[in-house]
Amino acid sequence: MTGRAAVPRALRGVAAAVFDTDGVITDSARVHAAAWKAAFDQFLQLGGLRGQPPFDLQDDYLRYVDGKSRLDGAAAFLHARGLRPSAAEVRAVAADKERIFTERLRADGVAAYPGTVRLVRALRSAGMPLAAASASRHAAELLEHAGVRELFDVLVDGTEVSRLHLAGKPDPALFLEAARRLGVPARLTAVVEDSLAGVEAGRRGGFGVVVGVDRAYSPETRSALLKHGADLVVDDLAELLGEDR
Template sequence: MIMRRPAGPETAPATLAPVLRDVHAVVFDTDGVITDSARVHAAAWKTAFDAFLRAHPPADPDMRRPFDEHEEYLRHVDGRSRLDGAAAFLAARGIEASPDTVRAVAADKERLFTERLREHGVDAYPGTVRLVRALRDAGVPRAAASASRHAGELLSRAGVLDLFDVLVDGAEAARLGLAGKPEPDLFLEAVRRLGAPADRAAVVEDALAGVAAGRRGGFALVVGVDRAAGADTGARLLRHGADIVVHDLAELCSGGAPK
């Protein structure tokens, strides 16, 4: 079921299909939108953070609880770079971490994620593939964007890299000095490479920081993807800037999600 932000007092809700047909380009986040790699990231973060908390327990006993790979992943880590995510979580637990400590935790997570990725791989969501192919058939340019340096490998392993005209990943973001989400730099660079203005393009995101970035970037349509991370995730995506929220991107194709 599609959730929409309430329309303004003088704006009638637009039907979804015409909105998608009118956009000149679409930028897709990678983890959790194109591929199911968000679960691998969350598991790696949990192992890294829990090990750190055991070795360096916060003074407040309430802050020593294990990392919640659903709620805390969504709030502090999802959509952000490794360093930003590590710093945000440690600060939320009241830990004044030095830059070296933040880098060490992020490096531990990177090692764990790489090991799990090489061992198990990832898959692309069928509904996303269906939508991306429909956009390609309609002649709409498509970009994949990610704060992760692994995005190209993820898309290649999932067999969908060739469905996208442009990829802007974490390595490119670092090279260009792009600010991390919730700043819109990553998405704006992607849509620039597609040759379309942001106000005629769409962003598809599953992270709170990501939908906020799409809204800040002035994109015509910000689609939130709720993979059932929590009971109120859809409402939170709307509050952070999504225009609509879907559970499966096949809902944005004619005929809806596959049975």
């Protein structure tokens, strides 16, 4: 370890780390949330369900769709509203969301969170192997857009999830596959997540440390992340380096 940087105190018990993409590495969660809102609100209006409240960008996103596959997220939100959509309707809403997200991504792009980049660079300097993991098929494109793809030794994205038939979060299969590719057991790997389903997946998978990221800066969100399995919660990952945001 001579000449290497020190690992931040909160991660000293692990030998590798797996980072979720949307909302942890890149600010793309806001684009996902806006696309979901447009797709769900249109579905409710066209279905004559105007009495239903519109999709909430914070609470509904965090509870029902964040961290999940498109089909799982679409079904979860509609069922939570007491609806019984057909499989075709679920697929249609998911496809609408995908179209809107892609259009907005290509038009506006995304950026990486500076605090995350600083932490990732520090961990790389300490010799820690790192993975990015996401149920999204856009993960590689997002990381390339943000200029951070080369910081991660491994990427497991939605294409791999489909190819390997990995179960969606809160099942830990995605993170376990990332740890397997890094060559480090889950008990010696950290998971860094901003979604309730994601921190629950980290806890279910037996990962050594589960770090929750609260981008809403909300006591309610922080409490929910801890309840679902996070060992600690930060507003920004620079905090693990002893920095302000």
